[in-house]
Amino acid sequence: MGITEVGPIAFYTWVICSISFVLFLYGVNISSTSDSFIDWGYLYQLFAFVDPYLLSGLGVSMAIGLSVLGAAWGIFITGSSLIGAAVKAPRITSKNLVSVIFCEAVAIYGVVVAILLATKTETVNSLENGDYSASSKAAGYAIFASGATVGFANLVCGVCVGVVGSSCALSDAQNSALFVKILVIEIFGSALGLFGVIIGVILSAHARFKDE
């Protein structure tokens, strides 16, 4: 595939990715020595001392923020089509509110998980060297991963439900027999977000800041 076919941005992305990959392999191969191209031992130090509260805060904000972004995006995709289609077929408005509610549910998942994650965050004192205990660090990472999982899952789920909901409104306006059939597809789309929520809850289930 030549540069003309994929466009310049995609081409340069490929170039940068391949160069980074080569550098990565180069760094891994001789990581034990201090004069390697990438000093992994030093890089680890950067992450080792990241405050677990930063990570948990990021996790909570991603869970709610990305979920609401997905839900809002879905609602505007559905909503604008719904309004346009309802001009000539006003009967569809109340039925197609279901599509909007499906999008809204995505935001509710985000709120629930964000509350769950926020309650997991407890105050602990740092160790003498300024580091945190292994359990606190693990909790920080778990909450971050959980928040990211839920956030991104709900973002794409919201968009998915929105696009299907928009098509649902358009087809319902033409032929009301199609509404239920497309609603089934929408339910499947909506289930995608739940998968993220389940994994997110499991991920954060054992997160404890305090050593017991």
Next chain:
Amino acid sequence: MYGFEALTFNAKDGYLEALVRGYRSGLLTAGDYNNLCQCDSLDDIKLHLGTTDYGNFLQNEPSPLQVSTIVEKCTQKLVEEFRHMRCQASEPLATFLDYLTYGYMIDNVVLIVTGTLHERDVQDLLQKCHPLGMFDSIETLAVAQNMRELYRLVLVDSPLAPYFSDCIRSEDLDEMNIEIMRNTLYKAYFEDFCQFCQKLGGTTAEWMTDMLTFQADRRTINLTINSMGTELTRDDRKKLYPAVGLLYPQGQQGLAASEDYDQVRAVLENYSQYQTIYSKMGFGETPLLDKAFYEEEVRRSIGSLDLQFHYGVFYAYLCMREQEIRNLMWVSECVQQDQKARIYDGIVYIF
């Protein structure tokens, strides 16, 4: 980005896309046409149209109803809907909708210039113009004596100005020159519109390129057939063919050299997409060919409704509405002239 219009399309154009699909559902169906074909008078037609999406649009018309009144009122409905969408549209849809009107503008310019040549009254001509193709200085078209004046006095301010660059000559306007001007303008218009759609990208580019390819080829074929036996030379003919379309460039070479229907047919047989069209050419009658083109246009327009998040539906809607008006005109004419036997020949069913 192809395939990702779904994310951003609705922010600006979701409402209008849904609206145009709503308008589409108001088009007459095969059942409606069957009812209309049973009518015995124009008043019956008025009654039947009253039960469709047209509603009471003929309510205030005095009773001996004319065919021209029906057509005028139908066109007016189309124009109202189109203007409504144009007012709501934001860029780049607004430009896209403007592009759709340029074709009508070209036709109007040609109509007025031809009419003036035959010393018809400008006001009468203006009445005949398509309302979608009106622009500010259209009344003054009649004063122009040659193309240079036409451009300098009137069209320089109209949206058609860029298309004129290829046909500014000092020659006096006569039938032949006007026809050449029309085709040069259409050529420039197709090429420009095609480029614009390519720039929009995504599904719009894909579908519109397909449709404009067809329209350009249709113009190429019609031009070939109409210019047979005229003084237009082979090279001149080739210059008028739009540089877009499936037939460009190999097919156009062949068409430029064609002097009868069989040769045109032989060229078209290389393009399996146009099978429905050249299969009708065996009879050698132009009206049949026209109908084949209309049917193909409607078939392609309906295809645009299967896709979502693209501008093609607006173009398709315009095509289908135009076809509906032609159908209604045919039905009304047949009913008025008592030619019931031929009534089904001229209808292109849309749904």
